Structures are given as C-alpha cells and as structure tokens.
Amino acid sequence: MQHWKKLAFGVALATLGLMAAAKADDYTSLPRKETLIVENPEGTIKNPGWFNIWVNGGGGVSTGLQQLTMDTLWYIDPEQGLGGSTWDNSLAADKPQYNADFTEMTVKLRKGLYWSDGVEFTADDVVYTVKTQMDHPGMVWSAAFSVQVASVEATDPYTVVFKLKKPNSRFHALFTVRWNGAWIMPKHIFEKVADPVRYDFANPISLGAYKLKAYDPQGKWYTWEKRDDWQRTSLARFGEPAPKYVTYVDPGPPDKRTIAQIEHNLDIIHDNTPEGMFTLKEKSKTVDSWFPGFPFAHPDPTLPAVIFNTQDPTFQNPDVRWALALLIDIKAVDMASYRGAATLSALGVPPTAIAMKDYQAPLQDWLKTFEIDTGKRKIKPYDPTVGQQIADILRKQPKFKDQIPTDPAAINTAFGYGWWKPDPQAAAELLEKAGFKKTGGKWMTPDGQPFKIRMSVEGDTRSVFTRAGTLIAQQWAAFGIDSKAVPSTSLWQTSLQPGDFQVAIAWSVETWGGDPDLSFFLDSWHSEFVAKKGENQPPRNWQRWSNPELDKIIESIRKVSADDPKGIELGNDYLKLVAREMPTIPLMSYNVFTSMDTTYWKGYPTIADPYTDPVPNWANSRLMMVKLKPAQP
C-alpha cells in the first residue's frame, strides 16, 4: 500500500475511534429499552457539579438527585400513594411518636438500609443531619431546625429523640416529603469534610435505589443507574425499580421537547402549554396523560388565585373583594387561560382528589345556600353548574367532543364543581355599600379618587396565568374600574414578599395533596406572622390578611395531631370563613400538563391508577420506578 493510502487509512481509523469514544459515555449510548428519559424543568444547571443538596449552591435538585438518591423519614404522596396509603414510613419504621404536649418526638428507624457505598444507615446519620445544619447557618434546613429543636439524640442505633423548644404537633413535617423534605446526610462522608457549606458532594453517594452514573459538565443531562443492592433501600418494599437507567434532560424549548416525545426520545415531559398538550394528543398515539381526555393535566396541590394586598386600604373591606369576585366570568377566564383545561375551585383549597372528597364535595350544600348581603338584598352567589357548563362548551368543539366526559361525577373531577355567578348588579351594590360611587361611567373610591387596580402578573414566564389576569383586569375595566394587568419580573421576590402590589395572580395556598391536613400552608397564615406594611412578608400569607376567627382555627389545629379527624372539621371552618371574607379569589388548580410516552415504558400514574403525582420533579415520583414496566420485550 502506498504511504499516502496508509496515512489516509490511519487518519480515518483514528477519526472513527475518536467519534466512537466520544459516544461511549453519553446517555444515548445506553440501551433505550432500559433507560427512562425525563424532562428536568430546571433546564440547564448553572453549577452542574454541585450535588450538596443541603446547600443552595446552584446545582440541580430535580436532576434526579432528590427523586432517586435522597431519602428521609416519611413521605406523603400528593395522590393516593403505594401500599394503600398516601402516608409512607420511608426511613422511619413507624409514624412519629409525640409526647402528650407535643414537645418531644421519637422516631424509630428501619433496619437494614444502606448507603450506596455499603455503610449502614443509622440514627447517627439523622442526628448528624440536624446538628450539622444547626451549626452551619445558611444550610437549607439550618434555620428550620434552629428555631424548633432544643436537642436531638440517638438513644440507640435505630431510635432518634427530638426535644422541641415549643410544642409543635407538626414538627415531623420537616422530615416529610411532599415535593421535598429535609434529606438525611451521610455522616461518614460529611464528617470528614472541613466545611459542609463549601463541599460540593461530587460523586454523591446515595440512600435511594439509584446512584449517579454520568452527567453533562455543561448541566444539560444527568444519568442515574439502579444500584446493584437496591434491595437495601427503602423503595425496595414496593418491588424492584424497572428502569436500569434514568436520565433527566433539559430538552430545550417547548416545541423541541414536543417533537422529542413524538419521536419517542423523551418519555416524560414535565409540563407543556395547553396547546402543546393538545398537539401531542393529536399527533401521537402513544402519549398518556393524567386525564385520558380533557383537561389532560394533573391538578397540582396548589391554588392559583386573585390575591389582594389587604394592607392596601382599598382592599380591606370584604365587600369590595366580593364585588370584584362577582365581576369575574370564570368560564371566559378558564377558556382564555387553560383553553378550558382547568379544574375550578370556588373554595380556598386546591381541587385535588382528597380535597374533593374531604372538602369540596361536603361543602357543596353549604355553598348552594350561602348568602351575602349586598346592602340592598341578600343573594346566593354560587352556581353549582359551572363545571358542567364548561364541559358543554367544550363538547361543542368537534376536535374535543369525544374527549369530554359526560358522567356528572367525572365532570366534577375534571372541571370542578361550581363557581361564583357573574353579577354586576350585586357588585355595584356591594361597592356602594363600601362607599364607592360611579361617576361618569367610572367608579370612584370613598375618598373621591378613581378606583384604580393594577393586577400584577408574571408575563411570559407563566403565560397561562398572565392570560387569566389580563382577562380579569379587562372584565373589571368593562365595569368601569380603571384596571389593567402589569407584568412583574420575579413577582414573588419583588412584589409579593415586600408587599409591593395591589392585586396579583399567584397562590398562597398549597396543601399536602394526598392528605387533608391543611397545616402545610395554614399555620403560616396566623396573624402573628403578618409583616408590617413595607416589611418583607414571610411565606405564605401574601395577602397579609389576618382575622381573629382564623387565628382560633389555626391554634385549634396546632393542638391536634395531623391525622386527627378534628383537623378536617377545622379545615371546613377555614373554608367557610375565607368564602365569607374572600381575602383571595380562588380560581382553579395549577394544572400541570405532564405527558408520558408509552413506547418504551408503561404503567405511568394516571387518574385511573393514581398511585402518585406524575409530575417528575417531585421526589414522590420515585414511586414510578417500581410501577413502570418495559413496554417492549
């Protein structure tokens, strides 16, 4: 062979070798049938090599880190859970045991659980987690532990006793996963580190059923591999996880991720636009969604609402807030925001499955007879047929008609029960009762100023609710109120927290989802936590609303344990109170348009088998791993 031919052959061989080497480690080289590919909604991770989840260091959390490798004492699933209960004793062997006055909590731990490096998980890890974070201000759970924990000790390798500074019947909530929780640290790793705050935890060891295999140094993807000893993890109680590999990716903008799923290269899209979901349902025969038909999406245990800044004098009177509620045509708002794919709620609780059973359904009769006094008459503002009406509207659209349920119970589940009737006449009477006057077609405040409302919305970052807020502002403007929507960058940080807003579309209610205990958000609504005007409001009472009756309800809830049925009764009292007072106007659940491709995997959670929330950035989504089955031999 001539020299130049040898040279060319050598170069070609080397090039092929280099290209093969370049493909060797990335996730697409893994067997597709053994790999679950999931969207990470955090996008590209800014600090990809940071795995210290106990410090907010710019690393990803939903990269699989919290879903697949972390663990803590308990989980409450936002849906029905596995094993017949939403409550799951995970690292704990049993429920938390409190003493009589809730100043001490004892935890019994499971035996036989191991970290991925072969070291056994024990009570020392739990004690170390708490003490280390208390000793290092700035770690994610350091403040929460510091304000509550007087002491923590391991009385034996599988028992931890917490002594609390003040009685707290919900202290265990810190160690209970809804979306996340206080994850347990590996003592044997961190105790060798000079400063836990500055340690990146590269090559993280795992307490979950998966361990890190590889990740993109630019933060685009993370791949996790099933542990050989997965039986020694808490998830093993539910069976063997099916996917050998799970990859979390940033698949790019919505169109790209939609195309990727149509081409079966992305198994789970975390969230899509309503339009994107409609397209997927139309173009792909293999896409599953929470509801098989409208509204497709999963109702998050979060309640978007019109939030009033009740420290603004204009919105201190409940009559004004009620007047504004009666000017909203919720059907139009629903169509403008979610294109009809929403689950409505007239009550101050998100319409998740458990809340439908414990709150929404039992209060329907009360709502039907509920009256408000406009000053001139009493009206019954509730329309129990709104969910049905929306279903009827959607059924007229040829594209969707076969996907709209007809069974009234299914309609209630999908679209919600009812909502408030638009009643401009009653709204006018309520405003007049509050001292407002209409002059020259425009409403004036009691002190003679034009009634102006600026509705803060998040703009493009949350376009569904921006559309809702814009339409509501238009409906108020049509009534003669100088009202318009204004986009606010970083709405929570620049408007809600400092109280620098009049009215906003956001949420101040979040629940456990799968559990009726409302303390997850309600405790923070107590008047003791309402900030003074001009000061930062701690979460979640963004409306800065206080009410002595509410305080009594909250204080009563604090005195009963989380699973005491009395809590539901008190929850109903709260719902009646906020319906009367209307500190926020509840709109609908935060519907998340998660889509799941069944080409390679089947057994995703759906309304027919609601064993967990399908949204894959929740830590509970680890349950999917044991329920999924390969769709191909």
Add this chain to the structure above:
Amino acid sequence: MASYPVFLLRRFGQFLLVVFIGISATFFVTHLTPIDPVEESIGSIQQMGQSDPRAVELMRQSLRALYGLEGSIWQQYLHFWGRLATGDLGPSLSAFPTPVSTIILRSLPWTIGLMTVSTLITFILGNIVGALAGYYRKNMALKAVSLIFIAMQPIPYYIFAFVLIILFGYVWPILPINGGYEMNTNLNLSLALILDILKHSILPALSLILVGTGSWLIGMRALVSNIITEDYVVFAELGGVQKRRILRSYIARNAMVPQFTGLAMSLGAIFNGTVITEIVFGYPGIGNLLISAVHAGDYSLVLGLSALSIVGVAAAVFIIDVLSPLIDPRIKVE
C-alpha cells in the same frame, strides 16, 4: 519621543481610572436593583416546602451574613474592592459558595470562540470587499455585494438570528438552532465534539457576520476612496504598476492601519459577549450567564462579568493608544 514614558504613565493612570469608575458604577447599579439575592435564595428554599415564618427570618439573616451583604452599601463597597485587589471576585450568590471565577471560566471559552471567529471573519470579509469595492468602483458585482452588506448593516442582529432560525431550523432544517453542542455529546475532546461545536456555532456566528461585515466594509471603502487620490497611488498607476499590486501594497496596507485599531477594540469587546445572540440560540456563553445572574440578583456574578468586560475594553483601548505612537510615525506624543 522623549515624553513617551510620561505619556505611558499618564495613559496607564487613565486606564486605571476608567476601570475604577466603570466597576464602581456597576457595583452601585447592581446593588440598587429591586432583586435581592438573599430573597431569591429564600425563594428557592421555600420551594422545598419550608414556610415556618420564624425560620425564614432566621434564614434571611444567616444568608445575608454568609453572602457578605451585611452593613451599609459603603461598607460592602470597600469590602468588595479589598477582595478584588487580591484578585478574588468572591463567591457567586446564586450558586454559593462556588467562586464567580469558576462559573465565568465555564462560559467564557464559548463566548471567546464564537466572538473571536465571527469578529475575525467579519473583519477579513468586510475589509476585502471594502477594499475591492473602493478601488474597482465601476464593478457591478462588487457594487451589488457592497449594497447587500451595507443594507443589512443597520438591521439588528437578532432579527437575522430569528430569520436564520426559521430558514435553517424549520424551512430547511439542516443546522442546530439551540445550544453549543448536541445534548447527548460527550464533552471529552474529540473530532466529533469539535465538529459538533462548529456546527452549533454556524448560525449564531452567521447572524453576527451578516450584520457586522457592513460596518468594516463601509470604513474600508471610504479609506480606499481617499487613498486612491493620493499622489503615490496616481504615480503608481501612471507608472504602469499592476492594479492588483497597487491595491495590495499601496492602498490596502495603508488603509489597514486604522482598521486594525478598530479590530483591537472589537477583540477587547469580546468580553461583553453577545447577550441577545446567546439567548436566541441558547448558546452557553457569558451573555446567557449575565442574564441569568441579573434575574437571580447575583451581584457578584454580574460584577465579575462586568469587570471582565470593562477591563477588556479599557485594556484594548490602552494598548492601541500606547502602541500607536510606536507604530505610526504620523502620531506624535505631546
């Protein structure tokens, strides 16, 4: 030239002053924005389910201390300069405690690669076409090409970015429209990686080149138009020197002196990044990083990126100024 050392010292003093004023202004502007990095961090932590108001307040105090944001803005300002004097840009606030320098160094090569290549291509293309168009003024093809570049020059480059995305991403989908490399690419240095990176840089670079070439072209054509009336060019033409040689050796070489000054400034400005191009194409450079830092209220990172940009541009101008009297005999130091 006896006064050159004095000039050098004076000019260096100006350089330091520009850097000082530029960085100081950035410090105060960033600290006056309504976005607070502590609140941003607390927002992230709250998403993890924490809502105990007492804990949130304690966390606020802890983070303020940890991030070095305690004390008055003047105390923070002095602390900042004290740290910068030792070459320490401090930790990123949105990716605490990772040093700002680490985060910048991860993005910087992407921007330098994209900007250097596109700047050099723009410079070479613009000057060649400009020189030819200025010299062969009656050539219709050159006139047409010049007209196209000059017409494109005032159009914002992001418009071209969108046009290119539509053309090559959707109508004729042959080029990637997002990112610096294919998501599933292994980042170990290899031929495949280099080709992939080049492929991903074509559209962002093209959007910069299409717009940027026009300004070099206009400048070069104007310089050539002036030079061709100079005596030495006229004499060369009358003397029968080849046109190609006249253009290359008599005209272009002289016209290039101010163009190189412009090139040096453009290269210095590389550290500014191309924010919109990087956002439109999802390119992982410092422009994208800057936007995410602004959104997160990450003062440290914004200051680090701004300092880089200020020092880059000021240094380029300084180097041009101090070298010009040595290179160009027409420039005298007074």
